[in-house]
Amino acid sequence: MSIVSILERRVEETRKAGRYRNYVSLDRKVDERPWVLEHGESGARRINVWCSNDYLGLSQHPAVIDATVEAVKSVGLGTGGARSISGTSIYHTRLEKEIASAYDKEAALLFATGFTANDATLSTICDTVPDIVAFSDSLNHASMIYGIRYSKAEKKIFRHNDVAHLEELLQAYPVDRPKLIAFESLYSMDGDFAPLKEIVALARKYNAFTYLDEIHAAGIYGATGTGYAEELGVLGEIDIVQGGFGKAYGGAGGYIAGPKAIVDAVRSYAPAFVFSTSSPAPVVAAALASFEYNREHPELRARLLDTVGELKHGLKALGIPVVSDDSHILPILVGDPHRSKEISRRLIDEFGIYVQPVNAPTVPEGTERLRITPTAAHTRQDVEAFLAAIRTVWSDVTTEAAE
Structure with missing residues (x-):
C-alpha cells in the first residue's frame, strides 16, 4: 500500500469519527468586528464570530x-x-x-x-x-x-x-x-x-x-x-x-x-x-x-469582562452546561463529535453565528465542546442573538439525540 493511500485511509477514518477539521475562509473588515464575510461554495455571507482569540479586538484597532x-x-x-x-x-x-x-x-x-x-x-x-x-x-x-x-x-x-x-x-x-x-x-x-x-x-x-x-x-x-x-x-x-x-x-x-x-x-x-x-x-x-x-486603556479589558458576564448569566439561565465559567473562555460541553459539528453547522447556516467545534484529540473523547470566546467588540445585542440561537439549536439537537 502506498504512502498516499495509507494517509487517505487515515483521513477518511477521521471523517467518519466526526473529527475532520473544516476551515472556514473569512474576509475580515476593519471596523466591522466581530462580523466577517465567510466565503463558501454558495458564495459570501456575513457571520458573527464567537470563536476568535482576538479577545479585545486589537487586531483591527x-x-x-x-x-x-x-x-x-x-x-x-x-x-x-x-x-x-x-x-x-x-x-x-x-x-x-x-x-x-x-x-x-x-x-x-x-x-x-x-x-x-x-x-x-x-x-x-x-x-x-x-x-x-x-x-x-x-x-x-x-x-x-x-x-x-x-x-x-x-x-x-x-x-x-x-x-x-x-x-x-x-x-x-x-x-x-x-x-x-x-x-x-x-x-x-x-x-x-x-x-x-x-x-x-x-x-x-x-x-x-x-x-x-x-x-x-x-x-x-x-x-x-x-x-x-x-x-x-x-x-x-x-x-x-x-x-x-x-x-x-x-x-x-x-x-x-x-x-x-x-x-x-x-x-x-x-x-x-x-x-x-x-x-x-x-x-x-x-x-x-x-x-x-x-x-x-483598562476600559477595553473591563468591557470584555462585562460582556463575558452577560453571556455567563444567559447560559446558566438556559441550563446549558459549561465546562468552566472561571474566565472569559466559555466551553459548552456537548460530549459527542457529531453533535458538536451539527450544532456548529446549524448556528452558522441558520443564524449566521460561527463557533468552531473542538473534538478529539484536542480534547478527550466524550468531552467534545463548542469553545465560546466573547470579545470586547461583541455588543449586548450580539449576546442576546447568540443566546437565542444556542437555545433553539441546543434544544433541537439534544432532543434528536435523546430520540
Missing part, C-alpha cells in the same frame, strides 16, 4: 494598524535573517525592553510564535541543566509538552490543577535537585484557572523553578494587563513567564520574561530560535503598539 503601516513604509516587511545575523530591528529591541519592564524581570526575548517560545525555552532549560526533573500539568499545551517530552529531563506529569498530586511527586526528590514546574495560568480548552498561589507555595517549599504560560490571560487580567499572576499578586514569585501577541493583543508572536541568565541561554542554545528568521519588523511594531495601548 487604529493604533495597531497605524503602527503597522508606518513600520512597513519605514523599514519594509521582512528582517532578512535570524536574530543573530541581521534580524534584530529597533522594534524587537524596544519591545523586549517593554516586556521585561512590565513583568519586572531582568530580561525578555521575542519569538515568531507562542508555540516556539514554549518549545524552545523548556527544551533548552531541560537539556542544559544537568539532572533536572520537569513537573508538567496533564493539560498543558502541546508546545509545552513537546518542549519537555523530547528533552533529556526526567519527566513527571501531575493531574490537572491537582496541587496534592504535585506535592506528592515533588516529595520524592531531594530539595537540592534541580526541579521545574511548568503550568498554564488559564487553560484555553477548559477555561479554568490554575491554583497559582498554591503552586508558587509548593515551589518555594521544594526549591523548584516555576515556568508559567500566560498566553490566554496576558492582556486581560491584572491591573496593567500582564496576566493572571499579576491579578493574584504573585507575579514576582514566578521565575519565567511566557506570553504571546496572537490572542488578546491581536497580532502574532510569543515571548518569555525572566532571569537574564535563562533568557541568554535560550537565545544562545535553542535551535528553534537561533536558526529561525525573526518576525517581520512591522509585526513586532504592531505588537509593541498593542502592548502599550492595552496597558494604558
Whole structure:
C-alpha cells in the first residue's frame, strides 16, 4: 500500500469519527468586528464570530494598524535573517525592553510564535541543566509538552490543577535537585484557572523553578494587563513567564520574561530560535503598539469582562452546561463529535453565528465542546442573538439525540 493511500485511509477514518477539521475562509473588515464575510461554495455571507482569540479586538484597532503601516513604509516587511545575523530591528529591541519592564524581570526575548517560545525555552532549560526533573500539568499545551517530552529531563506529569498530586511527586526528590514546574495560568480548552498561589507555595517549599504560560490571560487580567499572576499578586514569585501577541493583543508572536541568565541561554542554545528568521519588523511594531495601548486603556479589558458576564448569566439561565465559567473562555460541553459539528453547522447556516467545534484529540473523547470566546467588540445585542440561537439549536439537537 502506498504512502498516499495509507494517509487517505487515515483521513477518511477521521471523517467518519466526526473529527475532520473544516476551515472556514473569512474576509475580515476593519471596523466591522466581530462580523466577517465567510466565503463558501454558495458564495459570501456575513457571520458573527464567537470563536476568535482576538479577545479585545486589537487586531483591527487604529493604533495597531497605524503602527503597522508606518513600520512597513519605514523599514519594509521582512528582517532578512535570524536574530543573530541581521534580524534584530529597533522594534524587537524596544519591545523586549517593554516586556521585561512590565513583568519586572531582568530580561525578555521575542519569538515568531507562542508555540516556539514554549518549545524552545523548556527544551533548552531541560537539556542544559544537568539532572533536572520537569513537573508538567496533564493539560498543558502541546508546545509545552513537546518542549519537555523530547528533552533529556526526567519527566513527571501531575493531574490537572491537582496541587496534592504535585506535592506528592515533588516529595520524592531531594530539595537540592534541580526541579521545574511548568503550568498554564488559564487553560484555553477548559477555561479554568490554575491554583497559582498554591503552586508558587509548593515551589518555594521544594526549591523548584516555576515556568508559567500566560498566553490566554496576558492582556486581560491584572491591573496593567500582564496576566493572571499579576491579578493574584504573585507575579514576582514566578521565575519565567511566557506570553504571546496572537490572542488578546491581536497580532502574532510569543515571548518569555525572566532571569537574564535563562533568557541568554535560550537565545544562545535553542535551535528553534537561533536558526529561525525573526518576525517581520512591522509585526513586532504592531505588537509593541498593542502592548502599550492595552496597558494604558483598562476600559477595553473591563468591557470584555462585562460582556463575558452577560453571556455567563444567559447560559446558566438556559441550563446549558459549561465546562468552566472561571474566565472569559466559555466551553459548552456537548460530549459527542457529531453533535458538536451539527450544532456548529446549524448556528452558522441558520443564524449566521460561527463557533468552531473542538473534538478529539484536542480534547478527550466524550468531552467534545463548542469553545465560546466573547470579545470586547461583541455588543449586548450580539449576546442576546447568540443566546437565542444556542437555545433553539441546543434544544433541537439534544432532543434528536435523546430520540
